[in-house]
Amino acid sequence: MVIHTVGHARTYEMEALLKLFRPAERFDFSSEPEIPAGEVLSAVLADGHLTCVTRIGREELCAETDVPADIPNNLLDRTLSSLLYPQLCALTGLRPAWGMLTGIRPVNLLRKFRERTGSLAAAQSEFRDVWHVTEEKIQLASDILAVQQPILDAAPENGVGIYLSVPFCPTRCKYCSFVSNSVAQMGRLIPDYLQCVHREMQLVSQIIDECGLRVDSVYIGGGTPTAIDLYQPLDWIDRYLLPEPGSLREFTVEAGRPDTITRENLAVLRQFGVTRISVNPQSFQDHVLKAAGRPHTAQDAVDKFLLAREMGFSNINMDFIAGLPEDTVQGFRGSIDRAVALSPESITVHCLSLKKAADFYQSLAMPEPAAVSEMVAYAQETLTQAGYRPYYLYRQKNMAANLENVGYAKPGFESPYNVMMMDDSQTILGIGAGASTKVLGGRRGIERLTECKYPYDYLARFDGLMQQKERDLRALLKK
Numbered sequence: 473m474v475i476h477t478v479g480h481a482r483t484y485e486m487e488a489l490l491k492l493f494r495p496a497e498r499f500d501f502s503s504e505p506e507i508p509a510g511e512v513l514s515a516v517l518a519d520g521h522l523t524c525v526t527r528i529g530r531e532e533l534c535a536e537t538d539v540p541a542d543i544p545n546n547l548l549d550r551t552l553s554s555l556l557y558p559q560l561c562a563l564t565g566l567r568p569a570w571g572m573l574t575g576i577r578p579v580n581l582l583r584k585f586r587e588r589t590g591s592l593a594a595a596q597s598e599f600r601d602v603w604h605v606t607e608e609k610i611q612l613a614s615d616i617l618a619v620q621q622p623i624l625d626a627a628p629e630n631g632v633g634i635y636l637s638v639p640f641c642p643t644r645c646k647y648c649s650f651v652s653n654s655v656a657q658m659g660r661l662i663p664d665y666l667q668c669v670h671r672e673m674q675l676v677s678q679i680i681d682e683c684g685l686r687v688d689s690v691y692i693g694g695g696t697p698t699a700i701d702l703y704q705p706l707d708w709i710d711r712y713l714l715p716e717p718g719s720l721r722e723f724t725v726e727a728g729r730p731d732t733i734t735r736e737n738l739a740v741l742r743q744f745g746v747t748r749i750s751v752n753p754q755s756f757q758d759h760v761l762k763a764a765g766r767p768h769t770a771q772d773a774v775d776k777f778l779l780a781r782e783m784g785f786s787n788i789n790m791d792f793i794a795g796l797p798e799d800t801v802q803g804f805r806g807s808i809d810r811a812v813a814l815s816p817e818s819i820t821v822h823c824l825s826l827k828k829a830a831d832f833y834q835s836l837a838m839p840e841p842a843a844v845s846e847m848v849a850y851a852q853e854t855l856t857q858a859g860y861r862p863y864y865l866y867r868q869k870n871m872a873a874n875l876e877n878v879g880y881a882k883p884g885f886e887s888p889y890n891v892m893m894m895d896d897s898q899t900i901l902g903i904g905a906g907a908s909t910k911v912l913g914g915r916r917g918i919e920r921l922t923e924c925k926y927p928y929d930y931l932a933r934f935d936g937l938m939q940q941k942e943r944d945l946r947a948l949l950k951k
C-alpha cells in the first residue's frame with residue numbers, strides 16, 4: 473500500500489494509523505501531485521482544504537474538509553485521522569480495540585483528558601466519541617487509573633527512580649527486540665561494563681545528593697541481570713544510592729530467565745534487600761518455549777519460582793506472552809491457569825510484538841489477531857477472578873492484534889516503579905547501556921536524555937557520555 477502526502481509532512485502519523493490495520497506490512501511512500509494507482513492512503517492539503525482518500529482492493533472512499541491555513545500539526549493529525557480512520561474501518565471490516573489511538577500510554581492519556589475536562593466521564597466520552605476506543609478498553613484504562621492513583625499520590629515529592637541496565641542474557645530468545653547480548657558472545661565486555669557502571673553510579677549518586685533528591689525505587693532490568701554476578705553492582709547501589717533502610721518503595725531485580733536463577737544468586741539478592749523479582753516462564757508449554765529459543769522447560773520455571781519462595785521472596789512477578797509461535801488459545805489458557813495455581817504476587821501479560829531486531833522478524837507472520845484477543849481476554853477474566861487487578865498498561869509498535877501489555881497484581885503488590893515510569897510521573901535516572909533517563913520538567917514536561925544502546929558503544933564513548941550526562945542532569949535537576 474502507498475502512503476501519499478501532498479502539502480504537509482504527516483507521513484509518520486499516517487503510517488502509524490495504517491499500521492493499526494496492517495501491522496506487519498511495509499509501505500511505499502509518494503508525494504507526487506497525483507494519487508498513485510493501486511491501494512493507497514492519501515491526504516492532500518491544498519488551499520486550506522484537506523482531501524483524504526483510502527483505496528483498498530477495488531473500493532475507494534473519499535472525505536474532505538476545510539482546515540485553517542495555519543493549522544498546527546497536532547490538530548492536523550487529528551483531522552487526518554478522523555477522516556481516514558472511518559474509511560479504513562469500512563474498507564477492512566476491522567475495528568481496532570484502541571480505536572485510532574496510536575500512542576503507547578493510553579492510561580496516561582485518559583488521566584490527562586480527565587485533568588483537562590474535569591471529570592472521568594468526560595474523559596471517557598472523548599475516548600469513545602473522538603478516538604473510537606471500545607467500551608472494553610475504556611473500562612480497562614479506567615480501572616487502571618483508579619488502581620494507580622494511590623501509588624501516584626504516595627510518591628515522595630523529591631523522589632526518583634533508578635534503572636540499572638544489565639544488557640546481557642545467556643542466549644538470545646528468538647522474539648527478543650531488546651538490547652540483549654549473549655554472554656557467550658559478549659561476556660568479555662562484562663568486567664569493563666561493570667567498572668563503567670560503577671563510575672556512572674557514583675556520578676548519579678553525587679547529583680542526587682547535590683539536588684536534594686531521594687531514591688524512591690530501584691529497578692535492575694535488562695537483558696537478564698541474573699545472567700551475571702550481581703554482587704558488585706548491588707554492593708555499589710547499597711553504598712551510593714540507597715537512602716535509609718526501609719524507605720525504598722521497591723527494589724526489583726528481573727531474574728527473568730529461569731536458566732539463570734540459582735540458590736547462590738538468589739541469596740545475594742536477599743542479602744542486599746531486593747524486595748521483588750521476576751521469574752518469567754513466558755509460556756508453560758515446552759514446545760512453545762523451544763520454538764521461542766528459550767533453553768528452559770516449564771518445570772524449570774516452576775522449580776525456580778518455588779526455590780525463590782523457599783528463600784523468602786514474597787513478591788514475585790511472572791511474565792507471559794500471548795501470540796508466541798506454536799502456542800494455541802488452549803495452550804495459553806493452560807499457562808495462565810498454571811500461573812494462577814502458583815499464585816505469584818503479579819502476572820504481566822504481553823502480546824507478541826515483532827520488531828526488526830527480533831530473529832523472528834523476517835521469518836514469522838504476525839499471530840492470528842482473533843486468537844491473541846481470545847488469549848488476552850481469558851487472562852483478564854481469569855486473573856481478575858483470582859484477585860489480581862490490572863495496574864499498568866502500555867502498547868508497542870507491531871503488537872499482535874494491536875492490543876496491549878498489562879501488568880496485573882494482587883492488591884498492595886503493584887510495582888510503583890512500573891507505574892511511575894510508564895506514566896512519566898517521576899524522574900528516572902538510568903545507568904548503563906540501554907537505560908533511558910527521563911527528567912520531569914522542561915518545556916515538554918519531561919526531558920529524555922540521549923541513550924547509548926549498545927555496551928561496546930557505551931564503553932567506547934564512556935568519558936564523553938558521562939561529561940554530557942553530568943552537564944544535562946545538572947542543568948535539568950538544579951532548580
Ligand code: SF4
Nearest residue numbers: 641644645648652695
Ligand atoms: S530473556 Fe528477555 S532480554 Fe534476554 S534474550 Fe530473552 S527476551 Fe531478550
